[in-house]
Amino acid sequence: xxxxxxxxxxxxxxxxxxxxxxxxxxxxxxxxxxxxxxxxxxxxxxxxxxxxxxxxxxxxxxxxxxxxxxxxxxxxxxxxxxxxxxxxxxxxxxxxxxxxxxxxxxxxxxxxxxxxxxxxxxxxxxxxxxxxxxxxxxxxxxxxxxxxxxxxxxxxxxxxxxxxxxxxxxxxxxxxxxxxxxxxxxxxxxxxxxxxxxxxxxxxxxxxxxxxxxxxxxxxxxxxxxxxxxxxxxxxxxxxxxxxxxxxxxxxxxxxxxxxxxxxxxxxxxxxxxxxxxxxxxxxxxxxxxxxxxxxxxxxxxxxxxxxxxxxxxxxxxxxxxxxxxxxxxxxxxxxxxxxxxxxxxxxxxxxxxxxxxxxxxxxxxxxxxxxxxxxxxxxxxxxx
Numbered sequence: 184x185x186x187x188x189x190x191x192x193x194x195x196x197x198x199x200x201x202x203x204x205x206x207x208x209x210x211x212x213x214x215x216x217x218x219x220x221x222x223x224x225x226x227x228x229x230x231x232x233x234x235x236x237x238x239x240x241x242x243x244x245x246x247x248x249x250x251x252x253x254x255x256x257x258x259x260x261x262x263x264x265x266x267x268x269x270x271x272x273x274x275x276x277x278x279x280x281x282x283x284x285x286x287x288x289x290x291x292x293x294x295x296x297x298x299x300x301x302x303x304x305x306x307x308x309x310x311x312x313x314x315x316x317x318x319x320x321x322x323x324x325x326x327x328x329x330x331x332x333x334x335x336x337x338x339x340x341x342x343x344x345x346x347x348x349x350x351x352x353x354x355x356x357x358x359x360x361x362x363x364x365x366x367x368x369x370x371x372x373x374x375x376x377x378x379x380x381x382x383x384x385x386x387x388x389x390x391x392x393x394x395x396x397x398x399x400x401x402x403x404x405x406x407x408x409x410x411x412x413x414x415x416x417x418x419x420x421x422x423x424x425x426x427x428x429x430x431x432x433x434x435x436x437x438x439x440x441x442x443x444x445x446x447x448x449x450x451x452x453x454x455x456x457x458x459x460x461x462x463x464x465x466x467x468x469x470x471x472x473x474x475x476x477x478x479x480x481x482x483x484x485x486x487x488x489x490x491x492x493x494x495x496x497x498x499x500x501x502x503x504x505x506x507x508x509x510x511x512x513x514x515x516x517x518x519x520x521x522x523x524x525x526x527x528x529x530x531x532x533x534x535x536x537x538x539x540x541x542x543x544x545x546x547x548x549x550x551x552x553x554x555x556x557x558x559x560x561x562x563x564x565x566x567x568x
Contacts, residue, residue, distance in 0.1 A: 271307070271528075272305055272306075272307025272528065272530040272545075273305070273307075273530055273545055273550065275302050275305065277550070278302065278305060278530065278532050278545055279297065279298070279300075279302075281545050281550045281551075281552050282297045282532075282543060282545075282552055282554065283297045283298065284552070285297075285551075285552035285554060286557070289560070291560050291561035292557060292559065292560045293559035293560065295559060296536050296557065296558055296559035297559075299536060300534040300535065300536040301534060301535050301536070302532060302533070302534050303533045303534060303535055303540070304531075304532070304533040305530055305531075305532050305533075306530065306531045306533075307528060307529070307530045308461070308462045308463060308528075308529055308530075308531075309461075309475075309526045309527065309528055309529065310459055310460065310461035310462075310463070310465075310470045310475070310526075310527040310529055310546075311459070311460040311461070311492075311494055311497050311524060311525070311526060311527075312457065312458075312459050312470060312471065312475060312524070312525040312526075312527055313457060313458045313459075313460075313489070313497055313500060313501055313504075313522070313523070313524055314455065314456075314457045314521075314522065314523050314525075315455070315456050315457070315486070315501070315504045315505060315508060315520065315521075315522045316358055316453055316454065316455045316456075316520065316521045316522070317453075317454045317508045317511075317512065317517055317519075317520050318354075318357055318358050318451070318452075318453050318454075318517070318518045318519045318520070318521070319451070319452050319453075319454065319512050319515035319516060319517050319518060320354070320449060320450070320451050320452075320515060320516045320518055321449070321450045321452070321514060321515040321516070322347055322348065322447055322448070322449055322450075322516075323447070323448050323450075324347065324367065324445050324446065324447050324448075325445075325446045325447075325448065326443065326445065326446075327366075327443070327444055327445070327446035328434075328441040328442060328443045328444070329441070329442055330434070330435045330436040330438050330440075330441065330442070331373045331435070331438060331440040331441055331442040332436075332438050333438075334442075336371040336372065336373060336442065337366075337368060337369055337370075337371050338369060338370070338371045338372050339369055339370075339372070341368075341369050342368075342369050343369065344367060344368065344369050344370055344445070345367075345368060345369075347367065347447060348516070350365070350367065350368070350447070352365055352449055354451045354518070357518070357519065358453045358519075358521060359451070359453060360451065360452050360453055361451050362448060362449065362450055362451070363448075363449040363451070364446060364447070364448055364449075365446075365447050365449070366444050366445070366446060366447070367444070367445040367446070367447050370444045370445035371442055371443070371444040372442075372443050372444075373440050373441070373442055373443075374440065374441060374443060375439065375440055375441075376432055376434050376435035376438075376439055376440060376441045377434075377441070378432055378433075378434035378435070379432035379434065379435060379439070381439045381440070382429075382432070382439065383431065383432055383435065383437040383438065383439040384427075384429035384430060384431060384432060384437070385429060385430055385432050385433075386428070386429060386430075387421060387423055387424035387427075387428055387429055387430050388423075389421055389422075389423045389424070390421040390423075390424060390428060392428040392429065393421070393428055394421055394424065394426045394427055394428040395418040395419060395420060395421055395426060396418070396419050396420075396421050397417060397418065397419075398410060398412055398413035398417050398418060398419045399412075399419075400412040400413070401413060401417060450515075451518075452515070454508065454511070454512060456504045456507065456508065457471065457504075458497070458500040458501075458504065459471065460494055460496050460497050460500075461527075461529065463529050463531055463544065465529055465544045465546060465553060466553070469546060469551070469553055470527050470529070470546065470547075473527050473546050473547030473548075473549070473551060474527070474547050474548045474549055475525035475526050475527030475528065475547065475548065476525065476526045476548070477523060477524075477525055478524050478525065478526050479492075479522075479523060479524035480521075480522075480523045480524075481521070481522050481523070482519060482520070482521045483519065483520060484517075484518070484519055484520070485509075485517065485520055486505060486520040486521075486522050487505065488501040488502035488504075488505045488506075489501040489522065489524070490502075492524070497524070501522070505522075508520070527546060527547055527548075528546065528547070528548065529544060529545070529546045530544065530545040530546070531543075531544055532544070532545060536558060536559075537558075539558050541556050541557070541558055542556075543556075543557065
């Protein structure tokens with residue numbers, strides 16, 4: 184029976200948007216009020232820190248649009264056809280070659296056993312690796328500024344600040360963790376720089392605004408004394424400020440004004456869970472890293488559990504993981520989900536050598552070897568990378 188992923192009978196869903204698309208109008212009954220605007224000049228709790236003479240009124244307006252993420256849009260499609268391929272294990276010669284390659288990568292492992300052993304059995308089975316990924320997006324806002332040099336401003340006079348979840352910004356790489364920064368439209372305003380109070384300069388810390396420093400050679404000695412450094416007046420030029428007593432403001436770059444705007448940080452995160460079903464004792468971590476055949480692959484805004492796969496525990500754990508993801512990540516918007524099934528071939532090889540018996544495993548399409556009990560190895564052997 185082919186694996187499939189369908190919603191419960193009688194439940195119909197609309198077609199969903201592509202990954203990262205802005206959702207449509209949220210029904211009135213699903214809308215949530217944003218936080219109340221703070222008084223003028225006061226920070227909005229939880230969104231940013233208070234900065235004197237900054238863009239708090241614009242931040243407050245933006246916060247009104249910072250409602251919880253819109254509900255996930257779900258839909259159904261016929262699942263893609265699974266690709267079943269017959270499992271074919273390695274021959275004895277291929278198993279021996281794989282073991283010799285493994286032995287050659289480890290110092291202290293003798294090749295005689297791999298070359299001379301007699302195979303007593305080769306049993307090939309398939310491990311099922313089920314993976315579920317949920318790709319989410321979180322948005323946060325901050326009060327940001329840069330030097331205002333007379334450039335055009337996109338401020339509130341161009342229109343109201345849009346609801347923050349309505350601003351389109353698709354991810355650069357779906358199902359990969361990354362961050363993106365953007366400026367919220369219509370949030371720019373120009374104000375006097377609060378660091379220099381609109382002067383373009385700040386007091387020099389070396390001379391404390393005097394424009395000169397005390398001579399270190401004569402320590403400001405008597406006027407009658409002659410000092411080759413200060414000429415006897417006890418004062419020397421202040422090099423950092425050039426005798427002006429002030430330094431160019433590092434906030435406004437000397438332009439006296441700052442452009443305040445609302446910056447938005449988008450955090451895209453991929454949440455992954457998996458389950459491995461197998462009939463051998465090969466460690467699951469090795470199966471997880473091995474390559475197998477893709478037999479089922481599905482990407483939707485919200486997937487339904489695999490329900491008709493021939494292995495019952497795969498269906499059970501698919502339902503468990505889908506439910507866990509559905510009830511998680513509430514502070515983020517769920518953009519898409521992806522689930523897949525890989526069939527990883529595993530061959531358990533039994534052998535005898537010089538009266539000893541043992542076994543090793545060949546797994547994955549790359550035919551990696553796991554031989555923890557290889558009989559011909561020294562006690563001081565080390566693994567070569």
